[in-house]
Amino acid sequence: MPDDILVIDLLGGLGDLVMALPVVHGLAERFPHAALRVLTHDPGATLLDTDPTVTEVLRAEKGHEREAVGAALDHTDLVVSTTRLHGIPDLVAERGVPGVTNLWRSPPPDEPVSRRYVRILAEEGLAGPGYRPSRIHLTDTEVDDAAADLPDDVPVVLVPGAGMAVKLWPHWAALVELLPDVPVVAVGPGAPAPELPPTDLRGLAARFTAVARRGGVVVGGDTGPARVAAAVGARTVGLFGPTLAARYGLDDPATNLQGLPECPHRRPTAITEQVCWWEARCPLSPPAGGPACMADVPPADVAAAVRAALPAPVPSSLSP
Numbered sequence: 001m002p003d004d005i006l007v008i009d010l011l012g013g014l015g016d017l018v019m020a021l022p023v024v025h026g027l028a029e030r031f032p033h034a035a036l037r038v039l040t041h042d043p044g045a046t047l048l049d050t051d052p053t054v055t056e057v058l059r060a061e062k063g064h065e066r067e068a069v070g071a072a073l074d075h076t077d078l079v080v081s082t083t084r085l086h087g088i089p090d091l092v093a094e095r096g097v098p099g100v101t102n103l104w105r106s107p108p109p110d111e112p113v114s115r116r117y118v119r120i121l122a123e124e125g126l127a128g129p130g131y132r133p134s135r136i137h138l139t140d141t142e143v144d145d146a147a148a149d150l151p152d153d154v155p156v157v158l159v160p161g162a163g164m165a166v167k168l169w170p171h172w173a174a175l176v177e178l179l180p181d182v183p184v185v186a187v188g189p190g191a192p193a194p195e196l197p198p199t200d201l202r203g204l205a206a207r208f209t210a211v212a213r214r215g216g217v218v219v220g221g222d223t224g225p226a227r228v229a230a231a232v233g234a235r236t237v238g239l240f241g242p243t244l245a246a247r248y249g250l251d252d253p254a255t256n257l258q259g260l261p262e263c264p265h266r267r268p269t270a271i272t273e274q275v276c277w278w279e280a281r282c283p284l285s286p287p288a289g290g291p292a293c294m295a296d297v298p299p300a301d302v303a304a305a306v307r308a309a310l311p312a313p314v315p316s317s318l319s320p
Helices: 014-030 042-046 066-071 083-096 111-123 139-149 174-175 201-213 224-231 299-309
Strands: 005-010 037-042 056-059 078-081 155-157 184-186 219-221 235-240 255-258
Touching: 005 066, 014 037, 014 056, 014 155, 014 184, 037 066, 042 056, 042 066, 042 201, 056 139, 066 083, 066 174, 078 155, 078 174, 111 235, 139 201, 155 174, 155 224, 201 219, 201 224, 219 224, 219 299, 224 235, 235 299, 255 299
Parallel strands: 005 037, 005 078, 037 056, 155 184, 155 219, 219 235, 235 255
Antiparallel strands: none
């Protein structure tokens, strides 16, 4: 049985780290007496600072990932890595540390990434057969403080931004018009709704947790913040275009809406090789238009998903 486990997630994206959380928690459940360390990047690393299953959170500076891995391998009995960049598998092999350094082996196009990770670990005897969705741990004080920034009513929180232009949804204004009776706020610019005050990543996660406790809904594209919202328990509506929801969708009970499912240019198991990925140049859109797959997600469908996720109103005859 290992005494010290190192989980490496240096893919660089916040969403990538959230998708790796079932790995962290699956290892902690399988080896409850081992020290469990996680090596990742900021700002995502801060989401693990109060995770009761994580013994130590290690930060790697961008551009110095290999050095960080080399230092973290000292005294490690078992390595699990989501990342094959930076020569990590070769470095682990050179140091003779056992583990799994390829969680991307021959993926099918319709198996969710996180479930695939856990299934591979289970096959290696490093996790149980059960799957638990990504979960982020916050303190009650953080959530109580964050609740003060939210409207008094049950809100819908929009996340219109995205780290990549190919994931931007163009219909936020239409969605707001379809929800005239629902309090709507936004995280950042890009939607015609009041913006919440800026905060750090843990503060944002705490706000999403407060939304969850009030029965609110978060709406966003396939981005890190939307994954954080789902991982703290908020009802979440995910908007998917260049990525296939069958592989990258949010865990239940989230609603995943797929745009242009028949797109011939989508490569579910090699998304970075898609013609549209890096510069959002969609072969199916006019030169000045955004990705056709994101535009294909109808605002009416999103509004319907939001209303379905909100708590049912109390009938007037039952009101106090």
